[in-house]
Amino acid sequence: MVYPQAPLTRIQTYLTGYFKILEKLRLVLLGFGVVGQSFVKLLLSHSADLFNDYGIKPKVVACADNGGIVTSNQGLDLDRLLSVKKKKKSVIHYGSSESSSILDVIENMDAEVVIELTPTNIKDGEPGKTHIVTAMKSGKNVITVNKGPLALEFPSLVELADYNRIAFKFSGTVGGGTPILEFAKRCLKGDRILSFEGILNGTTNYILSKMFEGLNFSQALQDASEKGYAEKDPTLDIDGYDAVAKLVIASNLVMNMKSTMSDVKRTGIRNVQASDVTKERKKGNAIKLIATCDGKNLTVEPKAISTKDPICVDGILNAITFTCQHSGHQTIIGKGAGGMETASSILRDLIDIRNIIRS
Amino acid sequence: MVYPQAPLTRIQTYLTGYFKILEKLRLVLLGFGVVGQSFVKLLLSHSADLFNDYGIKPKVVACADNGGIVTSNQGLDLDRLLSVKKKKKSVIHYGSSESSSILDVIENMDAEVVIELTPTNIKDGEPGKTHIVTAMKSGKNVITVNKGPLALEFPSLVELADYNRIAFKFSGTVGGGTPILEFAKRCLKGDRILSFEGILNGTTNYILSKMFEGLNFSQALQDASEKGYAEKDPTLDIDGYDAVAKLVIASNLVMNMKSTMSDVKRTGIRNVQASDVTKERKKGNAIKLIATCDGKNLTVEPKAISTKDPICVDGILNAITFTCQHSGHQTIIGKGAGGMETASSILRDLIDIRNIIRS
Numbered sequence: 001m002v003y004p005q006a007p008l009t010r011i012q013t014y015l016t017g018y019f020k021i022l023e024k025l026r027l028v029l030l031g032f033g034v035v036g037q038s039f040v041k042l043l044l045s046h047s048a049d050l051f052n053d054y055g056i057k058p059k060v061v062a063c064a065d066n067g068g069i070v071t072s073n074q075g076l077d078l079d080r081l082l083s084v085k086k087k088k089k090s091v092i093h094y095g096s097s098e099s100s101s102i103l104d105v106i107e108n109m110d111a112e113v114v115i116e117l118t119p120t121n122i123k124d125g126e127p128g129k130t131h132i133v134t135a136m137k138s139g140k141n142v143i144t145v146n147k148g149p150l151a152l153e154f155p156s157l158v159e160l161a162d163y164n165r166i167a168f169k170f171s172g173t174v175g176g177g178t179p180i181l182e183f184a185k186r187c188l189k190g191d192r193i194l195s196f197e198g199i200l201n202g203t204t205n206y207i208l209s210k211m212f213e214g215l216n217f218s219q220a221l222q223d224a225s226e227k228g229y230a231e232k233d234p235t236l237d238i239d240g241y242d243a244v245a246k247l248v249i250a251s252n253l254v255m256n257m258k259s260t261m262s263d264v265k266r267t268g269i270r271n272v273q274a275s276d277v278t279k280e281r282k283k284g285n286a287i288k289l290i291a292t293c294d295g296k297n298l299t300v301e302p303k304a305i306s307t308k309d310p311i312c313v314d315g316i317l318n319a320i321t322f323t324c325q326h327s328g329h330q331t332i333i334g335k336g337a338g339g340m341e342t343a344s345s346i347l348r349d350l351i352d353i354r355n356i357i358r359s
Numbered sequence: 360m361v362y363p364q365a366p367l368t369r370i371q372t373y374l375t376g377y378f379k380i381l382e383k384l385r386l387v388l389l390g391f392g393v394v395g396q397s398f399v400k401l402l403l404s405h406s407a408d409l410f411n412d413y414g415i416k417p418k419v420v421a422c423a424d425n426g427g428i429v430t431s432n433q434g435l436d437l438d439r440l441l442s443v444k445k446k447k448k449s450v451i452h453y454g455s456s457e458s459s460s461i462l463d464v465i466e467n468m469d470a471e472v473v474i475e476l477t478p479t480n481i482k483d484g485e486p487g488k489t490h491i492v493t494a495m496k497s498g499k500n501v502i503t504v505n506k507g508p509l510a511l512e513f514p515s516l517v518e519l520a521d522y523n524r525i526a527f528k529f530s531g532t533v534g535g536g537t538p539i540l541e542f543a544k545r546c547l548k549g550d551r552i553l554s555f556e557g558i559l560n561g562t563t564n565y566i567l568s569k570m571f572e573g574l575n576f577s578q579a580l581q582d583a584s585e586k587g588y589a590e591k592d593p594t595l596d597i598d599g600y601d602a603v604a605k606l607v608i609a610s611n612l613v614m615n616m617k618s619t620m621s622d623v624k625r626t627g628i629r630n631v632q633a634s635d636v637t638k639e640r641k642k643g644n645a646i647k648l649i650a651t652c653d654g655k656n657l658t659v660e661p662k663a664i665s666t667k668d669p670i671c672v673d674g675i676l677n678a679i680t681f682t683c684q685h686s687g688h689q690t691i692i693g694k695g696a697g698g699m700e701t702a703s704s705i706l707r708d709l710i711d712i713r714n715i716i717r718s
Contacts, residue, residue: 042685046549054549177686179546186545187538190706192408310672310692317669326401326703327536333669333690344685347549 025058025354026075028109028140030102030131031117032065032091035145035172038343039115040078046347056354062105067092069102071109102127106134113353115346116144122241122261125149132157136164141357143349145172145342151245151261154252167356169349174200174246175318177341178334179348184254184322191324193254197292198311198320200246202336203229203237204269204289208277208302209314212286216274229316239268240289240300247291247298254322255295267301280304286312384417384713385434387468387499389461389490390476391424391450394504394531397702398474399437405706415713421464426451428461430468465490466497472712474705475503481600481620484508491516495523500716502708504531504701510604510620513611526715528708533559533605534677536700537693538707543613543681550683552613556651557670557679559605561695562588562596563628563648567636567661568673571645575633588675598627599648599659606650606657613681614654626660639663645671 029036043050043058050056059075067090070076076094084094106114114135118128129149135142142161144150149157150173161168174180184193199205206229210220221238224230236242244264251257269289277287285304288311292299305312310331311319318336321329335341388395402409402417409415418434426449429435435453443453465473473494477487488508494501501520503509508516509529520527533539543552558564565588569579580597583589595601603623610616628648636646644663647670651658664671669690670678677695680688694700 049551177550177683178689179542179686182546183538183542183691187541188707190405190413190710191536191703308673310669310676310678313669314667319669324536324703327538327700328694328697330537331690331692332542333692335687338687341686344550344683348547351549 025056025113025350026061026109026111027058027350028062028064028106028111028114028135029060029117030064030106030114031119031146032063032085033117033119034339035342035346036063036065036115036117037082037085038339039117039346040082042340042343042347044078050347050351054351054354056351058350061111062109063091063094064102064105065091069100069105070094071100071105073110103130103134106131106140107138111140112357113141113143113350116142116146116149117346118146120146120236120242120245121148122151122236122245123148125152129153133160136160136166136168139164139166141167141169141353143169143346143353145170145346147173147242147245147249150252151248154248154260155258158252167353169352170249171349172342172345173249175320175332176335176337177344178318178332178336179345180318180320180332180334181250181253182348183330183332184250188322188324188327188330191326194323194325195292195294196250196254196320196322197290199288199313199318200250200291200320200336201237201240201243201289202316202318203231203234204240204243205313205318206230206316207238208269208272208286208288211272211274211277212281212314214274217270217272238270240266243289243291243300247293247300250320251293251298255293257293257295257298259298264298264300266299269302272302284308288312384415384472384709385420385468385470386417386709387421387423387465387470387473387494388419388476389423389465389473390478390505391422391444392476392478393698394701394705395422395424395474395476396441396444397698398476398705399441401699401702401706403437409706409710413710413713415710417709420470421468422450422453423461423464424450428459428464429453430459430464432469461486462489462493465493465499470499471716472500472502472709475501475505475508476705477505479505479595479601479604480507481510481595481604482507484511488512492519495519495525495527498523498525500526500528500712502528502705502712504529504705506532506601506604506608509611510607513608513619514617517611526712528711529608530708531701531704532608534679534691535694535696536703537677537691537695538704539677539679539691539693540609540612541707542689542691543609547681547683547686547689550685553682553684554651554653555609555613555679555681556649558647558672558677559609559650559679559695560596560599560602560648561675561677562590562593563599563602564672564677565589565675566597567628567631567645567647570631570633570636571640571673573633576629576631597629599625602648602650602659606652606659609679610652610657614652616652616654616657618657623657623659625658628661631661643667647671 062071125148128146207220290303319333421430484507487505566579649662678692680690
């Protein structure tokens with residue numbers, strides 16, 4: 001059974017191809033660490049796909065790091081940008097003609113999308129928060145993987161985005177490359193999510209997995225540091241703040257809660273004893289740092305769960321189970337961090353913004 | 360930090376509310392077994408949500424089962440439809456004025472969506488295939504959870520849908536209520552799926568889980584029958600045909616393969632020996648019926664996988680891992696069957712069709 005292609009569809013295909021040429025997206029990149037550089041590498045390696053599959057030709061018109069900001073209305077040469085960063089540590093040596101302040105560039109540069117990639121700061125959200133607010137007020141769409149501003153002020157940032165009628169995307173803040181937020185918003189339509197719980201921090205999960213294998217807390221932490229999974233100051237992970245920030249973002253987006261970090265009951269893994277891990281192991285359980293949202297209460301705490309539970313994953317994996325009214329429990333598992341993984345979430349958000357601008 | 364709501368956004372909200380009243384979706388329901396009845400119950404319990412959240416007021420204008428078809432241009436009374444089916448076994452006793460043939464109704468009834476829910480037949484796909492083709496040719500959008508027609512003729516059915524410019528949705532054919540196909544198509548945009556593998560049949564997974572616990576094949580099959588997980592003739596499940604059908608649908612949709620059932624190398628679980636299960640168990644493995652697509656080859660066969668692999672789930676669960684170029688392995692786990700679960704996938708598809716009609 002083969003049917004001929006409809007003539008109208010064919011004409012449409014040609015026309016779409018023609019108009020594709022007009023669709024450019026000018027990007028301002030704030031922060032050029034591992035994720036920023038991976039994103040630029042993705043743009044380079046995927047330029048043909050992005051044009052053919054999605055009709056976009058992104059141009060990076062500004063890029064900032066600790067050293068300052070460089071700009072080009074024609075678009076920066078991405079290979080040169082990567083090489084300057086690698087050899088001279090800052091993009092400032094790229095050599096653009098005039099120097100401007102970052103805020104000035106965000107406000108006045110002709111661009112469609114500001115991509116905020118500065119490090120997460122859960123104390124006051126800066127400098128990310130000011131970057132995001134400035135971009136929104138100047139009518140630019142925003143993508144961020146920076147958890148700080150969202151964990152501290154999710155409700156007001158989303159309201160500001162709505163007020164300025166711009167798209168605000170942050171799928172990389174929870175789950176890195178694993179599309180946890182997308183899954184909940186897009187795939188579970190028509191059903192009602194009643195609650196969710198999961199492992200949202202890879203570092204603590206690695207440590208607890210090692211403790212399950214027999215190490216005590218200090219040995220496991222040392223192992224995680226040696227493998228590069230734990231920061232020099234591991235407080236953000238170990239004491240649960242990173243999981244709290246992700247829980248806040250997910251609870252706002254998925255369950256429409258108006259929560260911030262102070263609404264979460266938090267216990268880290270510092271006091272998990274090797275003896276407790278062993279005791280639970282004998283019962284068929286593992287102790288995991290579990291983030292829970294039941295629609296009212298938000299909690300991050302070490303909990304014993306059955307090793308047969310689908311969210312009982314090992315190593316640096318993240319896992320989350322959504323409990324839905326009709327379709328039951330849905331679990332999604334993936335790597336919750338990594339430069340290229342998180343960069344892929346930015347590309348996903350960019351394609352979404354293209355669709356929003358177009359419609 | 361609180362910002363006032365934009366006046367324009369508020370006006371838009373009012374206008375959208377007003378125009379919502381106009382959006383009706385008239386449905387033709389073909390097949391009224393467990394899934395069909397669950398779907399009607401969902402429509403009844405969710406009518407307020409569907410109107411408020413999605414602006415739709417679905418009406419069932421025709422419903423068919425083995426006994427025949429009943430119609431009403433004003434919309435059938437859904438409570439009465441359920442009660443007639445329960446008490447008198449067929450909707451035909453609902454008592455519509457004139458009798459028509461099912462194909463006549465599909466072709467001539469004023470309706471936007473035909474929902475095809477007759478049982479899966481993997482020999483020739485009938486009567487589902489004829490229902491679907493007739494609906495498409497008369498310009499009606501189609502939702503189905505019937506695997507037969509798609510497993511046998513995916514490429515030509517999708518082409519016929521395109522030719523007639525109608526929406527064709529079948530998210531419940533793989534994973535039941537678990538949105539496996541949606542996840543791959545919507546959440547992994549901007550990345551490239553290189554391969555996938557998973558457990559796509561709950562019945563065989565239940566049997567193999569019981570064998571892992573120590574039963575032999577016949578004992579485990581008997582247990583599955585007693586629990587209602589295996590059909591009287593369990594061939595479709597046990598010999599891998601059900602998993603093959605789902606693999607074909609997923610490989611077409613996710614990897615753009617033009618495959619049908621005959622392209623799959625298939626081995627069922629009938630010859631899995633208790634001694635093999637025990638031997639693998641000692642190595643930390645479990646034997647599972649794994650469906651694999653590497654972009655070229657399609658296979659369904661019993662394989663030993665590590666019990667630590669996220670897809671190594673127990674009981675009637677389904678699990679699938681997508682391997683992506685940038686974001687790595689993404690696993691999704693959920694119940695792969697069930698009346699209400701599968702009905703929720705139809706509601707999801709219906710909301711999608713509303714969005715397509717609207718845009």
